[in-house]
Amino acid sequence: MCGIVGIYLKNKELYSKLGSFFSPMLREMGDRGPDSSGFAIYRNNLREKFKVTLHNSTKNFDWSEIEKSILNNFRLNIKVSRVSSHATFEISLKPSELRNFFNANFKDINITSIGHSLEIFKEVGMPDDVLNQFNVKDMSGSHMIGHTRMATESAVTTQGAHPFNTGEDLCLVHNGSLSNHNEYRKWLAKEKGIVFQTENDSEVAAGYLSYKMEEGHSLEKALEDALDDLDGFYTFAVGTKNGFAVLRDRIACKPAVIAETEDWVGMASEFRALSRLPNISNADVWEPSPGKIYSWGDNG
Amino acid sequence: MQMFGNQAQEKFIAGGIMDKIKEIDLNNFEVKELNKILQKRDGNNFNHFNIINPMGAHAIATGLDADIEVKIDGHVGYYCAGMN
Numbered sequence: 542m543c544g545i546v547g548i549y550l551k552n553k554e555l556y557s558k559l560g561s562f563f564s565p566m567l568r569e570m571g572d573r574g575p576d577s578s579g580f581a582i583y584r585n586n587l588r589e590k591f592k593v594t595l596h597n598s599t600k601n602f603d604w605s606e607i608e609k610s611i612l613n614n615f616r617l618n619i620k621v622s623r624v625s626s627h628a629t630f631e632i633s634l635k636p637s638e639l640r641n642f643f644n645a646n647f648k649d650i651n652i653t654s655i656g657h658s659l660e661i662f663k664e665v666g667m668p669d670d671v672l673n674q675f676n677v678k679d680m681s682g683s684h685m686i687g688h689t690r691m692a693t694e695s696a697v698t699t700q701g702a703h704p705f706n707t708g709e710d711l712c713l714v715h716n717g718s719l720s721n722h723n724e725y726r727k728w729l730a731k732e733k734g735i736v737f738q739t740e741n742d743s744e745v746a747a748g749y750l751s752y753k754m755e756e757g758h759s760l761e762k763a764l765e766d767a768l769d770d771l772d773g774f775y776t777f778a779v780g781t782k783n784g785f786a787v788l789r790d791r792i793a794c795k796p797a798v799i800a801e802t803e804d805w806v807g808m809a810s811e812f813r814a815l816s817r818l819p820n821i822s823n824a825d826v827w828e829p830s831p832g833k834i835y836s837w838g839d840n841g
Numbered sequence: 842m843q844m845f846g847n848q849a850q851e852k853f854i855a856g857g858i859m860d861k862i863k864e865i866d867l868n869n870f871e872v873k874e875l876n877k878i879l880q881k882r883d884g885n886n887f888n889h890f891n892i893i894n895p896m897g898a899h900a901i902a903t904g905l906d907a908d909i910e911v912k913i914d915g916h917v918g919y920y921c922a923g924m925n
Contacts, residue, residue: 813897
């Protein structure tokens with residue numbers, strides 16, 4: 542069991558309230574996944590530059606070493622924002638260059654996300670701790686996706702926590718379990734150059750969607766193909782730079798509820814996570830159908 | 842009589858039988874407290890309860906052992922009306 546949540550704002554006037562809408566959603570899912578919590582936020586689209594968000598669990602870790610190393614290697618201007626155990630670097634390097642550089646030079650650093658607007662923060666622990674640690678309630682942005690984890694098939698570590706990002710600006714959270722992820726991990730890494738950081742099945746699902754989108758497919762087409770290629774049971778919530786999608790496998794034994802008003806779309810494993818959203822009593826609320834792709838915004 | 846909800850009313854239904862109704866707002870109670878009230882029919886004073894703001898909570902109206910009417914206005918979570 543895990544808990545997943547997502548909120549996509551259709552009304553730009555609400556962007557400043559994104560974090561306050563999202564926080565109770567994630568908190569409510571704590572008892573579905575008490576071992577790790579994480580969230581992805583889409584905000585401050587940089588257009589030209591990329592944001593790379595990094596994690597290191599050492600207390601008072603000295604991020605300036607990394608800053609210096611980037612300056613020495615690339616002679617580029619960078620901007621660094623630190624929040625707790627994470628730091629976001631704004632830099633004009635391509636995602637593949639960034640991944641190769643960090644994987645080659647900093648073994649103790651975990652890349653949580655790379656994108657023009659995506660940032661991912663995640664930790665071992667209950668959602669309340671994570672929400673407070675990163676001051677989520679005051680965050681602004683266009684959409685957020687979150688996960689509370691009850692680990693089933695890989696270690697309880699920050700790296701194993703969701704959301705997972707593989708390509709640029711794409712992230713995925715997953716409730717369920719995949720059965721053919723090992724095959725796909727090997728194939729995607731060898732044939733398509735996708736870099737994986739964990740043994741986690743959900744990271745493979747993120748990698749699969751990134752590969753499909755890098756081949757030029759829309760998110761909707763990538764998810765359609767996933768229905769045939771990924772074996773197992775799942776509810777996925779997926780974020781892209783300007784879009785949001787939900788998919789359940791064709792049997793759909795993992796729960797999901799969607800609610801929608803003129804101003805926002807929310808999804809969660811259970812309705813209770815949506816129950817504090819503004820105007821929820823007038824929202825359209827439904828259970829997404831098995832094997833049907835639901836998407837909002839522009840998904841490429 | 843201890844008052845739990847913000848409304849308690851009595852109304853006559855068809856046949857003239859008195860149906861004592863109590864409204865309970867789950868914004869003001871934990872589910873465990875609610876279920877205790879329902880199990881004891883609030884000291885045998887009521888046989889009809891309306892529950893508002895259920896907020897998708899689990900295990901609403903579980904473990905009831907008497908023939909009472911419980912109406913819930915909104916969404917509920919797992920185990921609703923279980924073990925009755």
